[in-house]
Amino acid sequence: MNAIEINGIVKKFGQLVAVDGISFNVEKGEIFGFLGPNGAGKTTTINILCTLLLPTSGKASVNGFDVVRERRQVQRSIGLVFQDPTLDDYLTAEQNLRFHAYAYGVPRDVREKRMTELLELMELNDRRRSRVSTYSGGMKRRLEVARGLLHHPQVLFLDEPTLGLDPQTRRHIWDYITTLRKQENLSILMTTHYMDEAEYCDRIAVIDHGKIVALDTPTRLKDSVGGDVVSLQADNQEQALIELKESFKLSPVVQNGMVSFSVPRSDVFLPEFLRSFRSGIRSISVRRPTLDDVFLKLTGRAIREQEAGAWEQMRRMMGAMNR
Amino acid sequence: MGTDEKNDGGDEPMKIAEQWRGIWVIAYRDLLRFTGDRIRLVSALAMPIIFLVIFGAGFNNVIGQLAPGIDFMKFVYPGIIAMTVLNSSLMSGLSIVWDREFGFLREVLVAPLSRGSVVAGKIVGSAVISLAQGIIMLVIAPIVDVRLTAMLVLKLVPVLLIISISISALGILIASRMRSQQGFQLVMMVLLMPMTFLSGVMFPVNNVPVWMEVISKVNPLTYGVDAVRQLFLAVQPLPAGIPAGIPMPSAIGVTVFGRTMGVLDDTLVVAGLGILLLIMAVVTFSRQE
């Protein structure tokens, strides 16, 4: 039996088709990632799986239970970290966690022990008696993650769980989750926009406009881009694009103001390319493909164009230079 | 689009235990919030007291006695207690709308609790809070020269609880359809303000224009107010010369089809309506996504 089985799920909001016939399985103990731009239908799919929304059509089961007919059993099997906040700001951290433990029927001895363990892990233990309204955004996020894990779920849904957290905290959380997964054979369905986090996934479904456009391991997805990614800044972008297409038979795309394309082996390609490319080049860099490139190749758009700004570019160039 | 209540759970053992757990955890959280929220407590009590002081003192001399031994203050005070309970009970609805807006409702809805037990928990929490507020209001009884007896308080508890349960169910029913606080506040204004004022809190609903009388008599709040008032007036000292034990003057009481309603009649009306509203609230709340 798989942890999640989803078969031809469609969800319409009036005219809008938010999820358009998605099918996949998540195995027991697997970390499965959803990758896609804003509005792709990731959260809607999770809401259907966690019984908050009814599918327009299609079938889905979680932990072997049907998400429409056996809601209670599904609810008992799952833990959730929602994309949007769901804490009671007027209660303290401790009270929020207790509420959760009571609602899921966690036995008393387990409850207090695990609460302290999780609060310590999230570095919130000294603030456990403060109202959540006095917490910073990152602290609230950590508390939500702690709460989602409190009742030992068998299947965990993480909708951008580490949004807004600093890299160190993200590491902590992921270390803990991967340990849990080994200890308790936890299955995880997650979405994230952090590419490094997507690497924790065993498999990734790339989703766009409510459809899965690719589904594979991160490594194979990146290999599908084909070799290395070359990005260059040209004096004349139009001219460079034409030359790349016509003289080099490449399929370049424009990403964050850079022209980029992939080649099987950059070490062989570059010397020859630099000799014969006639358009002026201001800068050029080479890197291994990322999941961003996978997405770009599949859809012709970047996952979050607005956010992959100057800083991201700089980081990539540095990465390329270091190799 | 909706889920039937019978599909809400599925077949499973330990269903009863889980229902109780749902009721208790939802009520627990509402009580936690209430005790942690001084501002709400103070404002919930300040409003009726201000009402009482201003209207009571203002009208007491102008209006004089409504019946032998019953001045305006004695008339309006029980009404204000009922009103305190009404207002506080409606908060249960507001809290659902609030939770939906701030996301906490999702934490509740994905938990393995039936929708019915969530509604019941909201109502239990609301009834306890409302009763507490009604009882606290009794503290000012000596100040406004209203006599209290132990028996009165004892009888008041079940009556106030029944009023509170019915009104909480109404609040939740409205909230199940509301997506925003503004919407809920609007319904409160349009529906509930007139309902409160035409329930006999401020004036007897007998010698009023016919349209007003009709609205009052189909208004469930009227019977709640009347029940509380009758309990109070029954123990107020009567002036010398008037024999004790006569029924409440019909000028003050509520008459339906020629029958003057007693405390039990009133309470049964409110309870019957409460059951209806409760069923509707559970069904509506279970149907929403």
Ligand SMILES: Nc1ncnc2c1ncn2[C@@H]1O[C@H](COP(=O)(O)OP(=O)(O)OP(=O)(O)O)[C@@H](O)[C@H]1O
């Ligand atoms: N309750 C709703 N009513 C109407 N439309 C909705 C509703 N919920 C989601 N949608 C629409 O469905 C589409 C998919 O939304 P969804 O939240 O699933 O996207 P997402 O992949 O999670 O995006 P993001 O990365 O921004 O979180 C969007 O176009 C959104 O506007």
Ligand SMILES: [Mg+2]
């Ligand atoms: Mg989302």
